[in-house]
Amino acid sequence: MESLKDQKDVENSLMDLLEKYSIPVRGPIQLFGSFKPDVLDLQPGYEFLESWKENNQVPLLTWRMRRKFIELKKIVIDRVIEEPCLFRISCRSSIDKWSLSTLLYREMDLCEFIGNGKIVSVQAIINDSDIANLILKLDNGILCSIEISTQLPQNSILQDRHEVIGRRGVASDLVVDTQVAQSSVYTFTKQGEITYTDTDMELFGFDSDQIDHIRAAFHVLKNRELIDEWQQQHKHLVVLLNSVFESGKRLEKINLETELIYTHETN
Amino acid sequence: MRPIKIAILSLTHGHSRKYFQTLKENPNLEWVAVSAETEKIKDVFLRGNYGVPCYLNEQEMFDKHPEIEAVVMASSNDKHLEQFKACAERKINILCMKVPSFNMDEYEQMMEMVEKSGIVCQIELELHYNPVMARIKQLVSGNELGKISAVNATNITLSPVWAFPWQNNPEQSYGKRIQLSPGDNRFRGGALADHPHVFDMIRSLTNSEFDYIYAEAGQNIRKDIQVEDNLLISGKMKNGISFLFDPSWSRLEERLEMPGPGWEIYPKRMEVNVSISGEKGVLLADCFGPNVYHNGAPNDRYTVQYTYFDEWIGMMDEFVDCIRNKKIPRINLKWHKETVEAMNACYESIASGNVVYL
Numbered sequence: 001m002e003s004l005k006d007q008k009d010v011e012n013s014l015m016d017l018l019e020k021y022s023i024p025v026r027g028p029i030q031l032f033g034s035f036k037p038d039v040l041d042l043q044p045g046y047e048f049l050e051s052w053k054e055n056n057q058v059p060l061l062t063w064r065m066r067r068k069f070i071e072l073k074k075i076v077i078d079r080v081i082e083e084p085c086l087f088r089i090s091c092r093s094s095i096d097k098w099s100l101s102t103l104l105y106r107e108m109d110l111c112e113f114i115g116n117g118k119i120v121s122v123q124a125i126i127n128d129s130d131i132a133n134l135i136l137k138l139d140n141g142i143l144c145s146i147e148i149s150t151q152l153p154q155n156s157i158l159q160d161r162h163e164v165i166g167r168r169g170v171a172s173d174l175v176v177d178t179q180v181a182q183s184s185v186y187t188f189t190k191q192g193e194i195t196y197t198d199t200d201m202e203l204f205g206f207d208s209d210q211i212d213h214i215r216a217a218f219h220v221l222k223n224r225e226l227i228d229e230w231q232q233q234h235k236h237l238v239v240l241l242n243s244v245f246e247s248g249k250r251l252e253k254i255n256l257e258t259e260l261i262y263t264h265e266t267n
Numbered sequence: 268m269r270p271i272k273i274a275i276l277s278l279t280h281g282h283s284r285k286y287f288q289t290l291k292e293n294p295n296l297e298w299v300a301v302s303a304e305t306e307k308i309k310d311v312f313l314r315g316n317y318g319v320p321c322y323l324n325e326q327e328m329f330d331k332h333p334e335i336e337a338v339v340m341a342s343s344n345d346k347h348l349e350q351f352k353a354c355a356e357r358k359i360n361i362l363c364m365k366v367p368s369f370n371m372d373e374y375e376q377m378m379e380m381v382e383k384s385g386i387v388c389q390i391e392l393e394l395h396y397n398p399v400m401a402r403i404k405q406l407v408s409g410n411e412l413g414k415i416s417a418v419n420a421t422n423i424t425l426s427p428v429w430a431f432p433w434q435n436n437p438e439q440s441y442g443k444r445i446q447l448s449p450g451d452n453r454f455r456g457g458a459l460a461d462h463p464h465v466f467d468m469i470r471s472l473t474n475s476e477f478d479y480i481y482a483e484a485g486q487n488i489r490k491d492i493q494v495e496d497n498l499l500i501s502g503k504m505k506n507g508i509s510f511l512f513d514p515s516w517s518r519l520e521e522r523l524e525m526p527g528p529g530w531e532i533y534p535k536r537m538e539v540n541v542s543i544s545g546e547k548g549v550l551l552a553d554c555f556g557p558n559v560y561h562n563g564a565p566n567d568r569y570t571v572q573y574t575y576f577d578e579w580i581g582m583m584d585e586f587v588d589c590i591r592n593k594k595i596p597r598i599n600l601k602w603h604k605e606t607v608e609a610m611n612a613c614y615e616s617i618a619s620g621n622v623v624y625l
Contacts, residue, residue, distance in 0.1 A: 006326040021294055024295050056501050067574035067575050068557075068558070068559050068574050071558075071559045071572050071573075071574050072559050075559070075561050075563065075572060079564065080528070080561055080564045080572075081561060081563040081564075082563065082564065127341075145434055146429075166563070168564065168567070169561055169562045169563025169564070169567060170561065170562055170563075171559060171560065171561035171563065171572075172559065172560055172561070173557075173559045173560075174560075175557070175560055176560065176569065181557065182553075182557035183397060184399045184402070184552060184553050184554070184556055184557065185402050185403065185406070185550065185551070185552040185553075186550065186551045187406060187411060187412070187548060187549070187550045188548050188549045188550075188551075188553070189411065189412065189548030189549075190547065190548065191548050196399075196402050197557070198398035198399050198401065198402045199398060199574065199575045200398060200575070200577065200580070201396055201397065201398040201401065201577050201578070201580065201581045202401075202577070202580060204401050205291070244456060
């Protein structure tokens with residue numbers, strides 16, 4: 001069996017893609033590691049939650065590269081599902097890979113990305129650093145729930161569900177009558193059940209998060225105007241994240257009428 | 268690398284549209300022209316605003332674009348031989364749809380033309396560039412399942428005949444009108460002719476050739492087409508691995524002239540599922556899953572919306588590499604010949620009711 005791909009492989013594969021598609025790189029870039037002046041730092045946005053140097057660090061919304069989310073968004077945008085009313089999200093992972101904050105960052109961005117709107121209110125119930133249940137509203141009127149847990153055992157595969165319910169039709173990334181994500185390959189041997197999900201032949205052998213990282217870095221280097229757009233979204237997500245924890249602490253729904261003006265309602 | 272100037276011929280094959288995006292986006296390809304077989308097909312193409320000139324006459328296209336280095340031969344099977352001649356004369360490299368010809372004399376002629384002219388001829392068997400198939404190959408070649416005993420597979424789709432009528436015309440699909448079996452009012456050239464992938468896959472996975480094959484056609488699901496729409500195939504490879512294939516058009520479709528949303532009646536319009544049994548265990552795979560799902564427009568039916576169809580990227584990369592670096596494609600005419608012979612053996616078995624040895 002092939003060995004797992006490391007950070008060097010990820011960086012090399014990005015360079016290969018850039019070369020293949022003739023995308024110029026202006027100056028040094030990095031996909032991992034701590035801040036370095038004069039190096040364009042391309043890492044998932046949640047890596048910059050503690051500190052962020054706006055000039056050099058590009059928060060990548062890597063999950064937006066995942067095909068299932070692109071297709072779900074397309075279903076909404078193309079009005080295959082008409083007049084969406086309710087959006088149900090759940091995302092459960094293990095603490096070795098994700099934290100409550102990083103999962104919330106990802107899922108709130110996906111909520112806006114797929115739902116094609118901006119979150120204008122949030123009500124959060126949080127249990128320690130393990131569980132968050134959110135009820136949110138988008139500015140297009142869609143009511144959303146987000147269930148987050150970090151209590152899966154270590155090394156578990158992330159289990160998520162994104163379901164959009166409209167006046168005409170329902171769309172989901174889980175097939176009807178199932179509770180867990182399907183894989184493309186299952187092997188049943190003495191080692192037990194092992195699953196594989198391969199979706200990208202150009203980046204075959206990388207895991208899904210690595211592929212998303214490479215694709216997102218490639219995407220912003222190809223479309224530089226995205227850098228500003230994703231930086232703005234990062235700022236917005238940080239505000240949202242703070243609002244979630246504030247809502248959880250105060251047991252209040254927080255309305256975000258604009259990015260900077262909050263009103264509070266007592267539960 | 269200097270981009271390869273490429274054209275598409277005919278535009279009558281169901282896969283034609285899959286090339287449009289790849290030919291636009293691959294920086295190693297420069298899409299210079301297309302030829303369409305009818306005014307109607309030309310009109311539909313031009314409505315796509317691809318900015319590529321479309322000709323109704325192949326000769327005229329070749330004359331006006333002597334720079335063409337390669338073509339995607341997106342035509343009915345009966346057109347391939349003439350198009351091979353035209354391309355070989357002009358030293359134009361060929362990417363041919365999945366069955367160059369079921370007539371093995373014609374097939375030999377094609378091999379000779381390619382050999383003499385020195386052009387590259389690659390067969391479009393895109394499953395080779397599917398990431399799930401790549402994983403299956405890796406697991407099998409890495410001996411994760413031990414010695415393999417059986418490889419079973421489906422290659423099940425809806426029927427394309429309403430959008431691509433040549434696939435319901437035995438002469439155009441199979442090359443001539445041959446009754447499926449004595450007393451049967453159907454002819455060769457249907458679902459089996461549309462689905463060579465699993466035959467190719469098992470050869471590639473097992474490094475073995477077919478020993479014997481048995482095939483049987485069911486009653487047609489669609490009573491009003493003249494070719495077979497469902498069948499089952501079993502047999503053994505020379506190394507003892509058994510197989511069971513289902514290459515049927517067993518998913519019903521809306522009878523659209525233009526494929527698009529709402530084409531499928533059954534939620535998933537196309538599946539290639541593979542199960543492999545070996546002495547160390549079992550593998551189950553879905554080469555086109557998982558996906559996303561909806562029951563929205565246009566028909567409010569539960570529908571699989573596919574999340575990846577990238578096979579054409581890898582396939583075109585290989586085609587480019589073979590042309591520029593003078594390599595022989597993995598899926599070349601010589602390799603593919605045994606796959607076509609196995610498919611012909613299936614038709615013989617259906618006709619005779621017996622196992623056919625290859």
